[in-house]
Amino acid sequence: MKGPKLWIGAGVVGLYVLAAILAPWIAPHDPLAQDVVAALQGPSAAHLLGTDELGRDQLSRILMAARIDLPVAALATLLPCLLGTALGVICGYFGGWFDAIVMRISDLLQAFPMYILMIVLVFSLGPGVRSLLISFTAVGWVVYARLVRAEVLRIRQTEYVTAAITAGFGAPRVIVRHVLPNTLRQTLIYLTSDLVFAVTALAAFSFLGFGIQQPTPEWGSMIAAAQPYITTQALLTVVPGLVITVLALGFALLGDALQERKRA
Amino acid sequence: MSALKIKGLSLVRADGVTLVDNVDLALAPGETLGIVGESGSGKSLTLRAILGILPAGITATGEIACTARTAMVFQEPATALNPTMRAGDLVARVWRRHHPGRSKADALTAATELFEQVGIDRAADRLRAWPHELSGGMRQRVMIAAALAAEPEVLLCDEPTTALDVRVQAQILDLLRDLVARRSMAMIFVSHDLAVVASVSERLLVMRRGEVVETGVLTEVLAAPAHEYTAELLAANLGRRLKSESRESRESRESSESLGSVTR
Ligand SMILES: Nc1ncnc2c1ncn2[C@@H]1O[C@H](COP(=O)(O)OP(=O)(O)OP(=O)(O)O)[C@@H](O)[C@H]1O
Ligand SMILES: [Mg+2]
Numbered sequence: 001m002k003g004p005k006l007w008i009g010a011g012v013v014g015l016y017v018l019a020a021i022l023a024p025w026i027a028p029h030d031p032l033a034q035d036v037v038a039a040l041q042g043p044s045a046a047h048l049l050g051t052d053e054l055g056r057d058q059l060s061r062i063l064m065a066a067r068i069d070l071p072v073a074a075l076a077t078l079l080p081c082l083l084g085t086a087l088g089v090i091c092g093y094f095g096g097w098f099d100a101i102v103m104r105i106s107d108l109l110q111a112f113p114m115y116i117l118m119i120v121l122v123f124s125l126g127p128g129v130r131s132l133l134i135s136f137t138a139v140g141w142v143v144y145a146r147l148v149r150a151e152v153l154r155i156r157q158t159e160y161v162t163a164a165i166t167a168g169f170g171a172p173r174v175i176v177r178h179v180l181p182n183t184l185r186q187t188l189i190y191l192t193s194d195l196v197f198a199v200t201a202l203a204a205f206s207f208l209g210f211g212i213q214q215p216t217p218e219w220g221s222m223i224a225a226a227q228p229y230i231t232t233q234a235l236l237t238v239v240p241g242l243v244i245t246v247l248a249l250g251f252a253l254l255g256d257a258l259q260e261r262k263r264a
Numbered sequence: 265m266s267a268l269k270i271k272g273l274s275l276v277r278a279d280g281v282t283l284v285d286n287v288d289l290a291l292a293p294g295e296t297l298g299i300v301g302e303s304g305s306g307k308s309l310t311l312r313a314i315l316g317i318l319p320a321g322i323t324a325t326g327e328i329a330c331t332a333r334t335a336m337v338f339q340e341p342a343t344a345l346n347p348t349m350r351a352g353d354l355v356a357r358v359w360r361r362h363h364p365g366r367s368k369a370d371a372l373t374a375a376t377e378l379f380e381q382v383g384i385d386r387a388a389d390r391l392r393a394w395p396h397e398l399s400g401g402m403r404q405r406v407m408i409a410a411a412l413a414a415e416p417e418v419l420l421c422d423e424p425t426t427a428l429d430v431r432v433q434a435q436i437l438d439l440l441r442d443l444v445a446r447r448s449m450a451m452i453f454v455s456h457d458l459a460v461v462a463s464v465s466e467r468l469l470v471m472r473r474g475e476v477v478e479t480g481v482l483t484e485v486l487a488a489p490a491h492e493y494t495a496e497l498l499a500a501n502l503g504r505r506l507k508s509e510s511r512e513s514r515e516s517r518e519s520s521e522s523l524g525s526v527t528r
Contacts, residue, residue: 159344163407166315166336167358167414177357181348 006257012250020066029057084144092152192255273326298465332417341403345395352391359413401432
């Protein structure tokens, strides 16, 4: 456990998680409270990051948005990861017609650019967290399934799996105790870098109006709402943008560090 | 009566190549049989056929009658232990699998005893060790403990000492000799090294290119090899080492036999 990447990455992510947990107590104002008279103000003692077009406290909204963006981004990687791992294990361990079908479907999905597929799905399902998660899962499982399948094919050949089978353990036991735990490291590395994608994609979809809707505070939609005022109150777009970038960077560093540790 | 009987076993690859050709083999309870042969002669496949774990694409014909409980010790201690399972956990799990209805505490006690039996000192501490924390020799001892946890009547050893240095190799061979005698377990010991096989076996079976070229009582085969390939192996192995080891094992066996007859 060494190297600055790991610590900086973990520190950044930890800070965001902490902010999300503590947001209701440390946010100076109600993130939804409007004060049209005090709209579009620059930073002041009362509003450290100023106010938005409806006079809501920008800092409070940024903080509270962490409570939306973080869990939704986490789910948007976790759900595809779970689905992909389950399919990958079954395909890799048992093979056969099920494997063939799943691999055909994943070939098909991978023939399209991921973003386009997701946009089409979200567009047809309608805006909102639910349809975002459905489309992330429907598209994102493919990489996990392939990754886990390849790992399982390798692990199934190892002597410790043969030993477990000859010791009389059935397939479910062998999979849960001997195969799955040994795929986790590889999955975790990919999952961390997938979080980078989820954070930015979530913000992008919300920016485009397909994700989390106003007035709920969310970084992407905050940027979208502040767009008309970019020349007068640039901070309103710059700060949420920075917040997203730094978080994505944190996950990227973490993923890098895990990858390097694996090689070492 | 035999614990294991193989008649006319042939293993054929999908492309029609015969890997093991018409092998006959019988093992009496408590007997130790050594299988020796060059790399690729089909020793491992024969053992796998006995356990019913042939690799995909290889079909077996012939008869395998095995009434005895079997367990296997593998060649590579580096890959024969699940890296994500503690050594004691592995042994305890196998033990519980073969003692249904017994508690986890019983299994832990049994694992500790097995660790002691295979000569792992500080057994209680070592139960919690991860495989990567153990030396090659220790791992092989853990493998043997896990095999014993199934209380086998026949122990199959596939080159269990090949990956170890000479000193540790001698210790493991001693251990196996001792365990087989104490538990009156039958054993098939496979190696490409005639000297190693000779040190633990009463009977010898020589394989070459998938065929049995010679079989008989070890001392007789060594004294007067009937097949030129056996003679070649013997010549290659000749040197002080083989002579001293086979004499030593003969003496120790003779002394234990005379002891046995006294108690009987
Ligand atoms: N999974 C497999 N598929 C196809 N051929 C195989 C497979 N496993 C082994 N073989 C072939 O079968 C033959 C016998 O292999 P086996 O592993 O039994 O040899 P061995 O006597 O154990 O050799 P070694 O001393 O190297 O372990 C070899 O020619 C090998 O190439
Ligand atoms: Mg072999």
